[in-house]
Amino acid sequence: MLKTIKIDNFRSFQSFELQQLGRINLLVGKNNIGKTSILEAIQLLCSRNNLEPLRQTMTNRSEYFFDDERSERRLRLGQAQDLDVRHLFYGHEIELGSKFSITGTNGNIQEELIVSIEVRKISSKELPSSLPEFLDDEVPDALKELDFSIKWNYGREEKLWRLPLSINGGILVEDYTRQLRRDTKNSSPKIQFVTSSSLGTEKMIELFDQIVLTPEEKLVEQALHRIDSKIQRIAPVSSRKSRYSLDSRGGFFVLLSDSNQRVPIGSMGDGIWRILGLALATVCAKDGYLFVDEIDTGLHFTAMSDMWELIWDTAKRLNVQVFATTHNSDCWTSLASIAEQEYTTEDGIRIHRIEKGKETSVVFTEPQIVIAAEREIEVR
Numbered sequence: 001m002l003k004t005i006k007i008d009n010f011r012s013f014q015s016f017e018l019q020q021l022g023r024i025n026l027l028v029g030k031n032n033i034g035k036t037s038i039l040e041a042i043q044l045l046c047s048r049n050n051l052e053p054l055r056q057t058m059t060n061r062s063e064y065f066f067d068d069e070r071s072e073r074r075l076r077l078g079q080a081q082d083l084d085v086r087h088l089f090y091g092h093e094i095e096l097g098s099k100f101s102i103t104g105t106n107g108n109i110q111e112e113l114i115v116s117i118e119v120r121k122i123s124s125k126e127l128p129s130s131l132p133e134f135l136d137d138e139v140p141d142a143l144k145e146l147d148f149s150i151k152w153n154y155g156r157e158e159k160l161w162r163l164p165l166s167i168n169g170g171i172l173v174e175d176y177t178r179q180l181r182r183d184t185k186n187s188s189p190k191i192q193f194v195t196s197s198s199l200g201t202e203k204m205i206e207l208f209d210q211i212v213l214t215p216e217e218k219l220v221e222q223a224l225h226r227i228d229s230k231i232q233r234i235a236p237v238s239s240r241k242s243r244y245s246l247d248s249r250g251g252f253f254v255l256l257s258d259s260n261q262r263v264p265i266g267s268m269g270d271g272i273w274r275i276l277g278l279a280l281a282t283v284c285a286k287d288g289y290l291f292v293d294e295i296d297t298g299l300h301f302t303a304m305s306d307m308w309e310l311i312w313d314t315a316k317r318l319n320v321q322v323f324a325t326t327h328n329s330d331c332w333t334s335l336a337s338i339a340e341q342e343y344t345t346e347d348g349i350r351i352h353r354i355e356k357g358k359e360t361s362v363v364f365t366e367p368q369i370v371i372a373a374e375r376e377i378e379v380r
Contacts, residue, residue, distance in 0.1 A: 083171040288321075
């Protein structure tokens with residue numbers, strides 16, 4: 001479990017550190033302070049030798065563009081855009097030598113992710129035949145090409161990727177996909193990231209398929225039952241058209257105790273969909289990490305204590321470390337009711353307040369969270 005996180009030159013943070021991390025870590029602070037960026041940074045570090053979350057992070061933020069020379073053809077073919085990596089770096093600019101890093105202590109092990117812009121080494125075989133041979137440090141600037149270099153270290157384990165930058169300063173999707181295919185061995189822990197807009201139907205069914213006929217399936221049913229006591233059972237839809245509809249939150253039916261008919265989950269309201277996504281993501285992050293942006297989305301304040309109880313109990317049972325954000329006062333005060341029942345421990349509950357211009361978070365432990373809630377002290 002992560003104990004500290006250090007971020008340098010990533011997105012809006014020139015330097016920032018989280019300390020005293022617990023099993024549940026709720027990030028609070030004003031709008032546009034960088035809470036989501038912190039979630040992304042920790043996710044990238046925990047992903048270890050898996051590059052897929054990097055692509056997802058940039059795609060979710062619409063950080064892409066088309067290569068001008070091929071944009072029309074790619075549009076006709078429906079191909080994905082080239083990823084614009086400039087926005088990962090502090091200041092939204094890159095040049096030779098640009099670098100950001102994310103480091104953390106995981107137990108007694110130091111974990112580090114370093115991303116930099118480096119010159120690609122060009123051998124004499126790659127130079128035009130009409131030009132003389134050069135040593136690596138003698139290659140003219142006009143012939144130098146740049147790489148997006150990713151280096152990950154976990155104790156003595158190390159992994160290095162080099163992805164060529166396009167002329168626009170992006171990562172060509174074709175190169176990125178080839179790299180993913182080469183890295184078939186993946187030792188990264190389980191990671192689930194739930195955005196503020198919740199999980200989509202396809203992702204929800206994928207997660208549900210992982211827990212069918214396991215004890216975790218019962219945990220999900222119990223979670224829904226906490227929000228609506230009439231819900232007895234849940235099951236996915238077999239119809240592919242219903243499963244992958246982009247127009248609605250569907251793909252599941254629920255059985256209610258006061259009805260003999262199955263009810264589409266879409267008719268149950270946003271809160272049920274949100275809780276289902278949180279429950280599935282938590283149980284499918286066993287021995288790994290759960291990230292939730294704006295965790296209170298779609299939930300009435302009366303349901304938040306049940307939500308935290310579900311996440312806390314499941315996280316302890318399945319060894320999941322949770323990082324979440326909120327703007328909602330009801331959300332953190334509901335967490336206080338859980339913190340009040342727990343003894344102060346190294347792997348307990350923490351609230352981290354992010355403040356503009358500060359290089360470390362303000363940390364609230366369980367007793368401090370309880371006192372703040374009782375005295376109506378604002379921690380956001």
